[in-house]
Amino acid sequence: MKKLERSLSLTSVIAISIGGMLGSGIFVLPGLAAAKTGSSVWVAYLIAAICILPAALSKSELATAMPSSGGTYVYIERAFGPLFGTIAGFGLWLSLLFKSAFALVGFGAYLSILINIDPGLTKYIAVLFLVLILFLNILGVKKVGKVQVFIVSISLTALGLILLFGLPRTSSELLDPFLLKGKMGLFSTVAFVYISYAGVTKVAAIAGEIKNPGTNLPRAMILSLFIMTIIYVSVAFALVGNLPLNELKSDIKPIYTISKLLGGNVIGYTAALIGVITLISMANSGVLAASRFPFAMAIDKLLPDFMAKIHSKYLTPVVTIIMTCFLMAMVILFLDVEKIAKLASAFMVMMFILVNACVIVLRETSAQWYKPPYRSPFYPFVQLFGIFSGIALLVFLGIGPMLAILGIFILGFIIYFFFGKNATRTGILRKYGHRPALYLLYKKKRDAKITYRNNQSVSLQNLDGKLASNAGVVVPLLGNERSPEMLVEIAAAINKREKIQVVNVTEVPNQTFLDAMVEENPRIASLERRVTRLATSQNIDVDFEAAVTHEISDTIHELSNQTHCDWLVMGWNGRAHSGILVSNPIGWLLTHINSDFALFKDDGVRYIGKVLLALRPGRRDKNFIAVADRICSFYNASLTLLHVVSEKTDKEAIENMEENSKKLLQKVERQSMVVIQKDDDPINAISKASASFDLLILGTPQKDNWVDILFGTGKDKYTEKSACSVLRLTMRDN
Template identity: 25%
Template sequence: MNSLRRTLGTRDAVVIGLGSMIGAGIFSALGPAAHAAGPWLLLALAVATVVAYCNATSTARLAAVHPSSGGTYLYATRQLSPFWGYLAGWSFVVGKTASCAAMAMTVGAYAWPGREVPVAVATVVALVALNCLGVQKSVALTRVIVTVVVLVLTVLVFSAWVLPADHAPVAAAQAGALGVIQGAGLVFFAFAGYARIATLGEEVRDPARTIPRAVPIALAIAFVVYALVAASALHVLGAGGLSASTAPLLDMARSVAPGWLPAVVQVGAVLAATGSLLALVLGVSRTSLAMARDGHLPGALTTVSESRGVPWVAEVAVGVLVVALVLTVDLRGAIGFSSFGVLLYYAIANASAFTLKPEQGRPAAWIPVTGLIGCLVLAVGLPAASVIGGAIVVALGALVFVARRRG
């Protein structure tokens, strides 16, 4: 049995997207973004949101036309060529596997400082086992996690504006245009979760209607949450204090309510990172399944459980790779590489959407054009190590494809 069950409705799809976007990124991305953008952090957030909106619109239109698992790998294969589909799939699988490792390490860092690696490995094993039991059980857990994290962030934002801080906010130097672009690229890392909705296209009921509705809803909710939290962090810590912090929301909590709020934020961070990891494993395994169906990855990855209706071999394979990364790389390296890969992935998605015909619901031309240019600009604006490392891995993937075709 190689087909997946259509069991997810609009609410379920929105929850999966929010589980990725309102996840570990909100607890970790604001500091590096503020370091790059300085007091222009909210402008960087706005730039990232515009690019994300274009990507979301292009992705939703493509998912409605091609309602099967695989995301941009499938869309680019059908709309552009097998090479561009393969390159999108390669960028997604490799980059998001690195994201999985980053989320697992975030769980470990917040849950048990000093024992990050064992906790990260145990979390990966537990979530892969949950996914293998069925996607509906994963959606149920994600719904609980999203609810708790939103409540934690609501309490934190309210406290930031009502309770007095124990020190004045720290100013930062003005950032130029490059700093804003780099900050936007770093913040975009946390917005990328809406892709998980599209990669679950084969498991969504009435995908032509559900996916175009779920994507913008999830993105809008995530933007509101991020803007409120970013404004609150700037209010309490200032751009300088925020950029110097490795755990900015925890420092916010310690500043306004040192007795009880830090512990609440730690719990929220662990749940958020767990929710992101859960949704990421779902998305990477479904793209791996689609690529394996077309012969780009080992055929064993096409195996779908007859009783559970999930691609359990792909789930387990992703889990093994994530554990290997947790044991060999650091958090910063994983996040930087993932950011480059996901931006390239969405650049190809926008190029694919541009080729849709009017009768297929092609978006206004400015949307995919803006999304394509925005993704490329944000990608090259990332730190040099991330750009160079990402470009090398993507080039190696392209060479593999060409060599296989010639062979």
């Protein structure tokens, strides 16, 4: 398959991003916005830019992780599953549809200046040109898009001249009142102008064509947002400083009005012509982008198949183009301009809330394939700010847009109910979410797929039969282990049977075909060689396999089931918790697998001579000691059983604890001892003690606070503070 050429430079991407923002947000919206807040409208544009910054940073991260996946719809579907993918697809479709309709309303107003149209007919003229746009999109006229850079350049030049001549003429009298309707009016205006910046993230959809997307994509988004913020704020200030508020508040062609004031009729007509060209270009590109969302959803089996129909001659999605233009015509004819702007902003705010949530879900679940070259700074605070500020903006937009969003959710549920059974993907949240997140009508779990090196795709319910059914321990290798050999060695130390099953598991996004990833590669060949050499040198019976999967947790779960193993042993980075809403794969496995579970955090120790077992008293000590004894026998190491008790613990209780512990250690074959330490800070006590040992063995800790419980972001503090390698054991009741 021919791949897209990465030919777009940073400058080109900035131009495209600016082109996505330059249009109705400045040519139509400022007057209507000024009516809501007064001369502080420029502040509203500034705050709106700050509120949209988290979405730009989040989308930069998502786009560099999936540089050719196609934008917001796929990100939301991948994180939340096909249900939210359906809702997101409709939301994105409608946000662009309303924004383009808004541009055409403004286009009609500017056109009426040039050809003297009755103001009452401007809507019908807009619809007439919409029909022209319809045919341009069906015919696939590419030359229209090639003049976009020229149009952007002309528009920026015109706005620059307005600032050059308008700012010096600003009147302080016209700047009063600053807050026409108080702070509430200002914040509602922020929500109203939010749509002006929506185009900043459009370039994510062409990430596959950008040179060095990991660097250039986030830079382009941030720089274009910065440039457009300056333009919006400065032009809005020039408008309210030169035009009386009574005139401006009902003016949907303010760039013409101020141009005529500053330069006379000829300059005014020139500005009107630029407005016509800019807005018709914006509407055309909006139809082009909007029509692709229902088309993509139909391809993903979330909408009827006929909506995925492509014109046999022009190779364009003719059905969705016609649907998009028809709905735009209805919006233009039957909604007033302010309602169109509000609905466009509301749908885009909803989408950007989900974009910020996507980053949280993908990071917290630690999906193996999610490795973005660019990571949003100040995570998760930036994303949380974006989510909560977005919710606040939706409230300020009023009841109408909120009801419209509710309607989109209901429609998405209905469409998903009828067509979701045909969806071919599941989301990350579907896999790793807990009950509050899962009560979202997600589908019942279907068989995931795993592909082995022999190119045979098989159901997870029936693996290829090459796995060792008598393996005592299964070791999944995920590619992030510090030393795979050390992990296999730890597994051998725990093992009570003869054989160990090692499986290198590679998780890829659902958009990637498994068959394309199963070819032998040098890294897996090298890993197999190293594991085989370890098995020979240590006289360990090891079977090695390599697999590719879409669902890593399902695969590991099924590996333990198919082998009927006693233990599942995995490498670990110290993340401990499974939140109420999301969990990482480790957290999901802890609650789903049937075998005992060991997590090994490798601190680089290569010779284990002293083992420290730290347990809370009475926590199935006998079983933990048995495992520790096997490890000590394997490494010829000594064992120390540590109990940390409160400073208030009396002497008699300590003596009883010591006596009971020594009885438990009687069957230990290696040298062993009991240490009981008084300390009200057990984390600090164990951390200090671990400095004298090579391996610390712990049980599964309890959760610490509400942040950990909600998001599962907590570290295992005992592990984090340990000065040696850590083995954390989760043992099932027998």
